[in-house]
Amino acid sequence: MDYLADESIAGITYLADRLGKPVLVEGPAGTGKTQLAKSVAEMSGARLIRLQCYEGLDESKALYEWNYKKQLLRIQVESGDEDTSWAEIQDDIFSDEFLLPRPLLEAITADDPVVLLIDEVDRVELETEALLLEILSDYQVSIPELGTIESKQIPLVFLTSNNTRELSEALKRRCLFLHLDYPTIEREKEIVLTKVPDVSDSLADQVARIVRSIRQLELKKHPSVSETLDWARTLVLLGIDRVDEEEAKSTVNILLKYRSDIEKAIKDFSSNSAAHFDGQPAAN
Ligand SMILES: Nc1ncnc2c1ncn2[C@@H]1O[C@H](COP(=O)(O)OP(=O)(O)O)[C@@H](O)[C@H]1O
Ligand SMILES: [Mg+2]
The missing domain is CATH 1.10.8 (Helicase, Ruva Protein; domain 3)
Structure with a gap:
């Protein structure tokens, strides 16, 4: 894509890839923060996975959620069978088949190269930010019913922020920092x-x-x-x-x-x- 980058952008993207660190891109609206992640994905032939942040975003939309409808249907079918115990049903309905991966889990479990874009991270609450930080530190997710899922690769991660609030020091420490200003x-x-x-x-x-x-x-x-x-x-x-x-x-x-x-x-x-x-x- 036609993203016009200066050297600092190219340099930091290279470093992020090498160090396995996320890049935090800050700057005023409309300076190409989102576009940067999209273009890097396109140029490197990686799949872009985007988590659009908003106030109220929670684990079930960011990480994973159980497919309740499908679980309910399965319960109805299996409880009709007298030989099946509740424990068996439970094992069954909390398996992979009923898991709905959301962008973070999807990025972590991907086999193919991905670029993860966590867009407008300054819009989420602090507790959600802490969750993001945890995942960006360990690149693993633990699901109580399933155990720990470890990443197969470290994806290239871009977080963007319009600076509507100050991000936590911990998150900033974890990331490489890129400030995008209006172009020359x-x-x-x-x-x-x-x-x-x-x-x-x-x-x-x-x-x-x-x-x-x-x-x-x-x-x-x-x-x-x-x-x-x-x-x-x-x-x-x-x-x-x-x-x-x-x-x-x-x-x-x-x-x-x-x-x-x-x-x-x-x-x-x-x-x-x-x-x-x-x-x-x-x-x-
Ligand atoms: N360096 C750039 N090269 C090419 N297009 C750019 C550049 N910076 C901004 N744009 C264009 O400006 C628009 C806004 O960019 P966007 O990534 O949505 O901004 P932000 O996410 O920072 O608010 C998009 O149409 C984008 O393609
Ligand atoms: Mg944007």
């Missing part, structure tokens, strides 16, 4: 060029420069790379090859979602009008 103008221009069909080089350049300038303002919510891409797509759809101040003003709501932010950007357009909109695209 040059990188963002490249991202636009690879992701937006039919965009011209000069428009991509102009968009990247204007977005960079907007990100330097004091805003409630800075535009992310996804919003840059949306804006570039919109301009292309409108048949614009070089955006002027009026066009920028009338489309800036694609980049910014708060009224006060939009007003600040529009002011910035006026005061930087010459730099952003006049003349030829600046040389790199």
Whole structure:
């Protein structure tokens, strides 16, 4: 996939693989944290297993759960048979056949190479974080009815965080740390060029420069790379090859979602009008 990485990303991914350590990727929304894990999976030909975190995520959704429906059906069938004892039924219904693996267990028991993405880990409660930490330390899961399941391999693990809360020191210690920030103008221009069909080089350049300038303002919510891409797509759809101040003003709501932010950007357009909109695209 077309993930545009700088050397630090490539380096840390290599290290993570070598050391068998998870990578904790932190940074503002829309800087490509999720995309990074997806792209690493794709480039290395590994299967991506994703655990999307949310408030209230628990073991039964992260690790495994028993298939109660199927167990109940089996109980109904077997209890009709007078020769079968309850102990036998219990042994039967707490076996592999009735286990529903969730992403963590799936990643640990996989035979093929996998990349495990634990996405937006800052959304789970501390106790769930502790559970994750345990698994990322031992790469094994113990299931009371079945015993301990050990991993066949150490998967490459990416955890992402938008920093909505501070993660535990223990988790941070366990991981290699990668901070993703907004890309440089040059990188963002490249991202636009690879992701937006039919965009011209000069428009991509102009968009990247204007977005960079907007990100330097004091805003409630800075535009992310996804919003840059949306804006570039919109301009292309409108048949614009070089955006002027009026066009920028009338489309800036694609980049910014708060009224006060939009007003600040529009002011910035006026005061930087010459730099952003006049003349030829600046040389790199
Ligand atoms: N370095 C990059 N190379 C290619 N695409 C990128 C890059 N950074 C961000 N993107 C694009 O920006 C969008 C947002 O990325 P995403 O991974 O969802 O961000 P995050 O998970 O950090 O919120 C996606 O469409 C992604 O493809
Ligand atoms: Mg994400």
